[in-house]
Amino acid sequence: EAGVTQFPSHSVIEKGQTVTLRCDPISGHDNLYWYRRVMGKEIKFLLHFVKESKQDESGMPNNRFLAERTGGTYSTLKVQPAELEDSGVYFCASSQDRGTAWGAFFGQGTRLTVV
């Protein structure tokens, strides 16, 4: 069974450019989460989808970040325009029923560097 996959694994972009990160959750997992770890700091929650609906987007830092999950399958996270402070590792995770009570499966992460 395939795990959570994220694309790309690394991305280096210039300040002001746009980047789109993609996450493919484990098949059948309705819950999809985005997290971010800025260098040396904590892993912070960004948002939570249940199927195609945003359950909780309280962690999104500002309106330069846009997440979508059309059709309730894969999800994209777009940063437009990117700023230097957006650099970090973006993790995606998915889980089955009952939210994260039984844990969540994480992808390898996308390392974003904004220069």
Added chain:
Amino acid sequence: AQSVTQLGSHVSVSEGALVLLRCNYSSSVPPYLFWYVQYPNQGLQLLLKYTSAATLVKGINGFEAEFKKSETSFHLTKPSAHMSDAAEYFCAVSDLGDSSASKIIFGSGTRLSIRP
């Protein structure tokens, strides 16, 4: 609100020695607790989880953790460290328990180094 606190951002032990990584939690609902590990250049991997069954939880790679309600702790241990255990370890809690709206809240992480 639920939270976890990891004591020690960096722990160094000798190969073969006991590994002890400390985690304390705060939760207003019965907690669901986890330890995740991130090996160099890899993603987050679930090491073990406590979901209100046995208080001593065994995980992968010889790790285990004990849930102690009286101490609000969920420390991670391994009797004998191996060089391959060098990684960053995260204690975490499911913030709304078994609610479908729950999300995982992470501690700040502990980097484990193993001395030859």
